[in-house]
Amino acid sequence: MTFEPEQLGQSSQELASMLRDLRQRAGLSGVRLAARCNMSQSKVSRIENGKVRPSLVDVEQILRALKVSSSVVGEVSALARRANTEWRNLRELRRKGLGTRQAELKSLEASSAHMRYFLLSMVTGLLATPEYVRASLAHSPVDTSKAIAGKLERQAVLYDTSKRFTFILTEQAIRWPVVYPLALAEQIDRLSSLSHLPNVDIAVIPLGTPTPRNPLNTFTIYDTSLVTIETSAGSLVLRDGRDIRGYLNEFSGYEDSSLHGEAARAKLAEWSATCRS
Structure with missing residues (x-):
């Protein structure tokens, strides 16, 4: 997977918004998502508000808990990789x-x-x-x-x-x-x-x-x-x-x-x- 250099490190807020939207579409509260991911509710909140940059492992846990499609997994995972890499x-x-x-x-x-x-x-x-x-x-x-x-x-x-x-x-x-x-x-x-x-x-x-x-x-x-x-x-x-x-x-x-x-x-x-x- 390759990215343009200017894309790297600039996706944190976009990733946070997408994860929050996916949770809301799944009809889950932050508390229920946290329980499914074995995370604290405060960590889920900080991720969704862009105050914490989630690792790729965090993102994978959240996506599994939300049971999203493989195409969404690919899109969000690519976004998470860009957010965790900076040029x-x-x-x-x-x-x-x-x-x-x-x-x-x-x-x-x-x-x-x-x-x-x-x-x-x-x-x-x-x-x-x-x-x-x-x-x-x-x-x-x-x-x-x-x-x-x-x-x-x-x-x-x-x-x-x-x-x-x-x-x-x-x-x-x-x-x-x-x-x-x-x-x-x-x-x-x-x-x-x-x-x-x-x-x-x-x-x-x-x-x-x-x-x-x-x-x-x-x-x-x-x-x-x-x-x-x-x-x-x-x-x-x-x-x-x-x-x-x-x-x-x-x-x-x-x-x-x-x-x-x-x-x-x-x-x-x-x-x-x-x-x-």
């Missing part, structure tokens, strides 16, 4: 201001307990040195001063020990020459230093390491509620539980293939020394 176009992000994007990420990090980052091609801003941050945004056609400040400000969250961070970086992500060799050595040393934080696990996958899947994109998982996938044209946001479970399983496979702890720090030291030589 962030890079041009639109630049128009709004890259600093706004940093504020959104800061809010996500503040509301999450365990964040998992799979980094395929670059070091993420949370782990980056100031020089690396500036270089990573050097080719942007818009003013990046607020974005740079926002990236550096966000790094304070790493020291919040109530949160847990797991970073998996490929060798390509670590050694890609975003900055000159000596600055890259400093960046690699920073990764090693941050790996000593009690709530931060920095794992590395050296080139040639067999992995259960061939990674295609950088992605971040926030608890078990949201996944963001980065592409060169923008980012995709997934909220459906089945999509999230799929990415959690993929992440777990890369985690099993990674070097952790002292083994990771030894490899980082080797790469840093190569940069300095």
Whole structure:
């Protein structure tokens, strides 16, 4: 099933109205529908008023309880998929201001307990040195001063020990020459230093390491509620539980293939020394 990018993430209110209309046509009260779905009546009410975005599983339970036709199931399921998937176009992000994007990420990090980052091609801003941050945004056609400040400000969250961070970086992500060799050595040393934080696990996958899947994109998982996938044209946001479970399983496979702890720090030291030589 495919959708036009502009359709994604814009169907929540339409989905809420359709589910409410289907219930009313079936002659069911919110209380009776909730009982059939094994949901609370308040959750049904929040879904129908657009205050809660239902997962695809929620929608399937409601449609089964309402005993709608297969054609209606297909139509509503497609709408639910669009509502749970959002496309962030890079041009639109630049128009709004890259600093706004940093504020959104800061809010996500503040509301999450365990964040998992799979980094395929670059070091993420949370782990980056100031020089690396500036270089990573050097080719942007818009003013990046607020974005740079926002990236550096966000790094304070790493020291919040109530949160847990797991970073998996490929060798390509670590050694890609975003900055000159000596600055890259400093960046690699920073990764090693941050790996000593009690709530931060920095794992590395050296080139040639067999992995259960061939990674295609950088992605971040926030608890078990949201996944963001980065592409060169923008980012995709997934909220459906089945999509999230799929990415959690993929992440777990890369985690099993990674070097952790002292083994990771030894490899980082080797790469840093190569940069300095």
